[in-house]
Amino acid sequence: MSTKVVDRSPLTFYESTYLPALLGGLKVTTRHAWNTLVKGKTVTMEYPEQKWVVPEGYRGAPYLVKDQEGATKCVSCQLCEFVCPPKAIRITPPGPNGQKADRTNAEKMPQEFEINMLRCIFCGLCQEVCPEEAIFLQKDYSLTGESRAEMIYNKEKLLKLGGTHAGIQKWKHKLEEAKEQEVFPVATE
Amino acid sequence: MTVKVNGKTLQVPKTMPDWQGKPQPTTMLQAARFAGVDIPHYCYHDKLPVAGNCRMCLVEFGTPMMGPDRKPVLNEDGSPKIAKSVLPYEPGTSRGAIACASPISPGMEIYADSPATKQMREAVLESLLINHPLDCPICDQAGECKLQEYSVQHGQAGSKFVEAKVHKPKEVDLGPRIVLDDERCVLCTRCIRFTKDIAGDDALGIVNRGSYNTIAAWQEGKFDNNYTLNTVDLCPVGALTSKDFRFKMRVWFLKETKSVCTSCGTGCSITIGSREGVIHRYEPRENDAVNGPWMCDEGRLNYKWVGRADRLKDVLVRGQKSDWSTATREISAKLASAPAGSVAIIASARQTTEELFLLKKLATKLGALTDSIAREGEGDKLLVNADKNPNSNGARLTGIAFTEFGFNLPKIADGIANGTIRTLVVFGEDVTKHGLGADLLAKLDALIVCDILPNATTALATHLLPGAAHAEKRGTFVNVKGRLQKFMKAVEAPGDARAEWEFLHELVFNVTGQNGFVSIEGLFNQMAKEVPAFAGLEWAKVGDTGVNVPI
DSSP states (O other), rough: OOOOOOOOOOHHHHHHTTTHEEEEHHHHHHHHIIIIIOOOOOOOOOTTOOOOOOOOOOOOEEEEETTTSSOOOOOOOHHHHHOOOOOOEEEOOTTTOOOOSSSSSSOOOOSEEEEEEETTTOOOHHHHHOOOOEEEEEEEEOOSSSSSSSEEOOHHHHHHHOBBOOOOOHHHHHHHHHHHHHSOOSSSO | EEEEEEEEEOEEEEEEOTTTSSSEEEBBBHHHHHOOOOOOSSSTTTTTOOOOOOTHHHHHHEEEBBOOTTSBOOOOTTBBEOOOOOOOTTEEEEEEEEETOOBOOTOOOEESSSSHHHHHHHHHHHHHHTTTOOOGGGGGGSSSSSHHHHHHHHHSSOOOOOOOOOOOOOEEETTTTTEEEEEGGOOOOOOHHHHHHOOOOOOOESSOOGOOOOOOOSSSOOOOOOTTTTHHHHHHSEEEEEETTTTTOGGGGGGGEEEEESSSOOEEEEEEEEEEEEEEEEEEBBBBBTTTTOOOOOHHTTGGGOTTTTOOEEEEETTEEHHHHHHHHHHHHHTTTTTTTSEEEOOTTOOHHOOOOOHHHHHHHHEEEEEEEBBBBOOOOOSSSSSSOOHHHHHTTTSSSSSSSSSSHHHHHHHHTTTTOOOOESSSSGGGGGGGGGGTTTTOSSSEEEEESHHHHHHHHHHHEEEEOOOOOOEEEEEEOOOEEEEEOOOOTTTOOOHHHHHHHHHHHHHHOOOOOHHHHHHHHHHHSGGGGTTTTOOGOOTOEEOOOOO
């Protein structure tokens, strides 16, 4: 490897007074002071009163979403619980005598769905593995609470925070398809 | 007979046992197994008659070519020339055969991995998935579903099918313990064959035609024999699911522990599915010496008592909460100072052989009368035995009880009545129901009781020790036919409850002075040395399916 010898010429008299360096620095300071104080262009935020809006694709806290009819999308398949590397997700399946799903034609929904936000590492595997588009990493990045218990978000809280995701309604679509069938074998009553 | 599987030449027997054990010509599927090749299949099952309807086991094959002189045609190198089976009207296309029902012939070559075989499997899977709802997220079979497995192994990602799927009934009530989802069914008829030929209850059949084919019970909800849940295991897809296990837990979370069913003297080999200390299901474990691949519904669903909220969790001395060391010390002192003949022991044939062995040691030292309690019920021709104790033979072989249970009970009752018996040790039985009423028990100085669930006897105990269920400890049972099987620990015992053998061996040491073994392996090996029927046995040598012992 060849060595390049950098030319280090001695300072001129003017340079050795340090004045050009001082003036250069003063110019930058004055420009910023002018921009913020007079023109009002701020570069910092008054956090936490003001909050940064994260860009699209940011991996914030995972929340459960509802469909366009306000029904729970999660069917309690427990794949997110299985894939979750820090074991932050805990689902209680409905069991044989549990509550029926509130979504048209779906047979199952979780009895309880808990995410321990202290354990969550915001990796997004739950969103990736979900076959029902029911869990999404959203834009919340600053979660606080006064106790550990408060940081375990339950189904109700997750659904409230998650909002609506209007995707395809596959279970409803199945029912519509079945109803169009010449012979409709599903008991209609 | 010499055949070639995937280019590997091997010798296979001419006949193999069929589902009833009768010799039948060896099939291509069985021959492939000799070569370590597993041919995918849905409808074929070792213990059911062959139906050959799912077509999944189609394989390409070839047979030695015969000349007009009925002599094999040879290649230039002298090897026999093989004629691959092809469609008669389209000689370029191979004609597969279903491996489950096609017998082998000498010199046959089976191509289980060839491109043609692969293509056949892809086509069969594509057809099976035409009307499949793909509702794996809500299907209880997901994770142990052959349709999922074979789709990954042998299927293709896409489907040429663009039309709307045929929809069939879902959540059909087939019987008291079974739910049917007709959309998921691949019509393999395993359930129909099982209930007709094994359970002897011709309750199921296929109704309707074409794409509307559905499984149906002879009358709605009337698929109710005592073996219905085996069809859930048999069903290769999620069509038949258990009502008890429905939506309870995804199967991939379940820890599988090898164990033995305790509901009757048959002692079916089972697998306990548990997660984080909670038992979710029992499943039969294949053991041809005991239960084959089946078990009865009654035994399968008899697991909920293990997790009951009212389990005994505390050591109680005269009604006060105590701890193991205090109780063991007090009981040891009491027994060690007891005059010969003043102690009686009533053990349970629901205890493990090791525990009964330790109790017998104690009884010998104390000169105690011992007995156990018979539990009779109804049996059937298939698996259910009339003896409802899982370890009656264990109690007999260790010498705790005579051939006839309850022989010593009246003597013990008399002993208590006339004051010769001052201390009674009861393990796992409610003796108030067997001639030792509360008035008799009140005459005792000490009533030492170890049990799992509360009953009238545990309420009267001066020393109450919480015991462990079979799923919470290791041990062995000897079934009615003399099959000794070991079982493993699946879950932790609640509260202070402890495996009986653990404190019994302490007690035996304190009372008799004989040092015992602190591990179940050592204890079993010691028992094998001292009990003639178990001579030569070792814990490590008793396999998963058990060994026969003379009874």
